[in-house]
Amino acid sequence: MNITRENIDALNAVVTVDIAKDDYSNKVEKILTDYKKTADIPGFRKGQVPMGMVKKQYGKAVLIEEVNKLLKESLNNYLSTEKLDVLGQPLPKTQNEINWEADDFSFEFELGLAPKFDVDLKGEKAITHYKIIADDKMIDEQVERVQKQYGKLVSQDTVETDSEISGVFKNEEEGIVNAVTITLEKFNEKATGKKFVGAKVGDVITLKTKGLYEDDHELMDALKVEHDKAHGLDIEVTFEITEINERELADVDQELFDKMFGDGVVKSVSELKAKIKEDAEKQFVQQSDQKLLNDITEYLVENTKFDLPSTFLQKWMQQAGETELSEAQGKEEYEKSEKSLRYQLIEAKLMEANGIKIDFEEVKENAKTMIKMQMAQFGQLNPSDKELEDIAARVLSNQEEVKRISEQVVSQKLLNLYKEKANVKTKELTYEKFVKEVYGDK
Structure with a gap:
């Protein structure tokens, strides 16, 4: 041979x-x-x-x-x-x-x-890493939400803007009959909420489903329809009011603290606010880190220059799938995936240059941490090692889950590398200002 x-x-x-x-x-x-x-x-x-x-x-x-x-x-x-x-x-x-x-x-x-190239993490222009803080306004709003959550319901005669309204969504032709409890601020348009204000038990409100909620997944839950049906659904539904309540705010006292965190964990309003601030800012770290990861990924793809064997890759994409594509389809697939392919090559180069590797034990430990957090949400705060091992084994028997968790581990290691070696500047601001600056929203 x-x-x-x-x-x-x-x-x-x-x-x-x-x-x-x-x-x-x-x-x-x-x-x-x-x-x-x-x-x-x-x-x-x-x-x-x-x-x-x-x-x-x-x-x-x-x-x-x-x-x-x-x-x-x-x-x-x-x-x-x-x-x-x-x-x-x-x-x-x-x-x-x-x-x-x-x-x-x-x-x-x-x-x-594969092309030969170098990766430079130290760009001339610094990339912002946001440090998001929970300000007094946010903390006070969260305290009020907690008071509502643990407060008691008081019956009302008519709907007001902050009422909790129970009723039934109906559309006979589509077979929709679903009992729910709603609040008016969930609707996408303020005009929709105004239709309810002043209404009484037994009143029927007619609504259009198109644009009723900002997210069609909320419509899916409200009407109990299938996922595909909810997207773009454009029909009329009625909502018959069966109960109207207001939620009386719970007192901010030791009873509330114990309900939220367990006996004696929090003992004062100042401790409550400190705990809310701490928990909120932990969640903000994830959002801030993801933003940094996205921004550096974008920077690397845009600023790391190298050629690809594009003609070969287009031809390979024509033949790689179960069904062979036309030349035009192969070119289209290549153009859609080029950016992702470039980042995969950059990522591999960075991992090799910085000795970044992952092994199965790291993937398993990450899976166990994720499982423990999920169990805590359902009140299971101290699962045994055997429980975690058994659940992790089941999760990791699925190759798609192994791939997903492995990618999370790699992303975290790359994020740590970027924080250490990239040209990063820190900017501190409130969550409200972060959203406005990053997404152009309030």
Whole structure:
């Protein structure tokens, strides 16, 4: 067997694999000899079928299978030995139909090679890492929300702007009948809430579903319709009011503190506000870090310049899926995925240069931490090690979950690297100002 490579340019090469008869003949003969022992052909006893007949019936199929196995194995070994960093998979070059009656064979493959480049984390312009703080206004609003959450319901005669309204959404044609409790601030338009103000038990309000909520997932929950049906649903529904209540604020006292955090954990209003501030700012760290990660990713993709074997990759994308794409479709797929591919190469370069690796134990520990947090949300604060191990084992038996958690671990390690080595400046501001600055919203 002989394997040679012709470098077309820095990003493209053609590998030729020459397979001679001596490379496969012994293996083919052995398989056919085994077939002869077990072949069940009418007119012959098992094991007595002439080899000529076995070769005539099975020879070509065995030859093709063994040559293809040898081809795949030798090509993979060559790429590994030569340490070739290829993109996609080798593509067989279009060539004339193979003459399987010949003794020797030659196969050509196109390769797309990964580019050589350097990554510079220290850009001239600093990237902002936001430190989001919970200000007094936010903390006071959260205290009031807590008072409402733990307060008691008091019946009302008519709907007011802050009422909790129980009732039934209906649309007979669509088979919608769903009892819910709503508050007016959830509606997308203030005009919708005004339809309810002053209404009484037994009143029926007619509403249009299109634009009723800002997010169609809220509409899905309100009407109890399927996910796909909720998106873009444009019908009229009625809401018959069955109960109207206001929520009387709970007193900010030790009873409230104990309900929220357990007996004696919080003992004063100042401690309550400090705890709310601490919890809120922990959540803000995740949002701030994700923003930094996104911004540095964008910076790296835009400012790390290198060429890709685009023609090869478009051709590979045509052939990579279950259904072969047209040339135009292959180009479209490449254009959609180019940015992601560039970042994957940059990420791999950064991980190699900075010795960033992950192992299964890290993935498992991350999974256990995630499981523990989820269990805490349902009041299970002290799961045993065995419980965590068993649940983690079930989660990690799913390869998609392993991939997802592995990506989280990599992202965290890269984030730590960016904080240490990238040109990052810290900006402190309230959550309200953060949202306005980053998203242009209030």
